[in-house]
Amino acid sequence: MVRERRAARDGRRAREFEAFVAGAGGRLLHAATLLTGEPTGDTEAAERLLTAALARTYARWDRLRGEDPYDHTRRTLAALFAHRGHRYRRPRGGTLARLTPQERLVLVLRLYEGVAEEQTAAALGLPVERVRAICTRAVTAMRSAAARRGTTGTRPSAGTPRSGGTSSSAGTTETTGSRAATDATGAGAEAGADAGAGAGAAP
Amino acid sequence: MSFPDRKETEVRRMLEGPHPALPPDLAGRAAERGRRMLHRHQVVCTIGWLLLLAAVVAFGVWAAIVEPWATPPPTDTTPPLEGW
Numbered sequence: 001m002v003r004e005r006r007a008a009r010d011g012r013r014a015r016e017f018e019a020f021v022a023g024a025g026g027r028l029l030h031a032a033t034l035l036t037g038e039p040t041g042d043t044e045a046a047e048r049l050l051t052a053a054l055a056r057t058y059a060r061w062d063r064l065r066g067e068d069p070y071d072h073t074r075r076t077l078a079a080l081f082a083h084r085g086h087r088y089r090r091p092r093g094g095t096l097a098r099l100t101p102q103e104r105l106v107l108v109l110r111l112y113e114g115v116a117e118e119q120t121a122a123a124l125g126l127p128v129e130r131v132r133a134i135c136t137r138a139v140t141a142m143r144s145a146a147a148r149r150g151t152t153g154t155r156p157s158a159g160t161p162r163s164g165g166t167s168s169s170a171g172t173t174e175t176t177g178s179r180a181a182t183d184a185t186g187a188g189a190e191a192g193a194d195a196g197a198g199a200g201a202a203p
Numbered sequence: 204m205s206f207p208d209r210k211e212t213e214v215r216r217m218l219e220g221p222h223p224a225l226p227p228d229l230a231g232r233a234a235e236r237g238r239r240m241l242h243r244h245q246v247v248c249t250i251g252w253l254l255l256l257a258a259v260v261a262f263g264v265w266a267a268i269v270e271p272w273a274t275p276p277p278t279d280t281t282p283p284l285e286g287w
Contacts, residue, residue, distance in 0.1 A: 014234060021230035029229075030222045043223045051233045058237025059244065095220055111211055112218045142214045 013061050021054060024070050028053075028077065034108050035081050036088050037097040045088065053077040074113060078123055081105055098145055103138040110135050 032046035032053075053076040057069055064072060081088070085101035096104045105124065109115045110131070117135075121128045 010238075017234055017237075018230050021225075021233065025225045025229060026222050029225050030220075033223050034218060040221050040223045046223070047226060047229060051229060051236065054230070054233035055236035055240060058234050059240040061237075095217060107214070107218070111215045139210050139214050142217060143210060146213075146217065 009062065013058070017058050017061060020069050024073070025050075025054075028070075028073060031074070031108055031112060032077060032081075033094060034096050034112060035077070035101075035104055036092070037094040037099075037104060038092045039094050042092075045092075049077065049080060049084075053080055074109075074115075075123060078105060078109060082124065096142075099138055099141060103134055103141070106131055106134045107138045107142075111139075 029043065029046060029050055032050040033040065033043050036043075036045040036049060038044070038046055053073050056076045057073045060072065061069070081101070082105060085105070088101050088104075096107065099107065102124075106120060109120045109123070110117065115123075117128055117131055121131045124131065126134075
């Protein structure tokens with residue numbers, strides 16, 4: 001009796017999980033690939049990361065209690081990546097290969113997945129201003145890389161990290177970007193946003 | 204207001220890019236690993252409950268044998284004071 005019920009529950013969970021992965025797996029794998037900074041053709045590390053996150057979702061499937069399994073997997077993926085971030089520091093030639101692991105994580109959560117600033121900050125354990133500063137810095141770095149690629153016509157080599165003139169110019173543009181964000185949010189948040197911009201420019 | 208939005212849209216378009224192909228066995232591998240995690244979790248839970256049960260039974264047996272609440276009543280006289 002108990003054994004039959006358990007078998008039925010196992011079967012239902014396996015079917016539901018399979019349907020979930022068939023639907024959301026592609027998008028999740030793309031997010032994982034962006035995080036690990038791998039090119040589209042070679043997604044070994046991203047697959048490993050995603051398998052670990054999906055296994056945790058499977059183990060929790062019966063106790064999700066109405067929570068979206070996609071949200072759970074995304075949060076687990078972000079947590080696992082934040083935990084193992086140092087392994088993915090080496091650039092591998094993907095879209096976000098030039099960014100640091102933290103910048104990649106913020107960019108993927110904020111822009112690719114569309115998670116709100118506050119939720120991103122809560123998930124990463126950072127102040128909201130810091131998340132905003134990191135996002136602005138990452139956007140600036142991505143755009144300058146794209147512009148350079150467009151003007152010179154050559155793909156920048158993935159092996160060189162951002163340094164020297166690039167980083168200083170990124171720093172100044174980030175400051176102006178934060179100023180613009182400060183003006184937009186109004187005078188009330190000015191002190192906080194200024195502190196955030198300062199903290200973002202420090203390292 | 205639209206200036207940062209435009210920049211973000213531009214980067215968002217960069218992020219969309221071509222999607223990598225999902226390996227067909229990824230769901231199976233993840234489910235297998237998740238099943239093992241779930242099983243391990245259930246085993247740990249069962250062991251914990253059994254330990255708790257054993258502790259409760261052991262305490263009951265000990266209390267029934269020793270009866271620690273049945274202490275002799277306190278004596279109402281102080282011992283004689285000698286040697287002053």
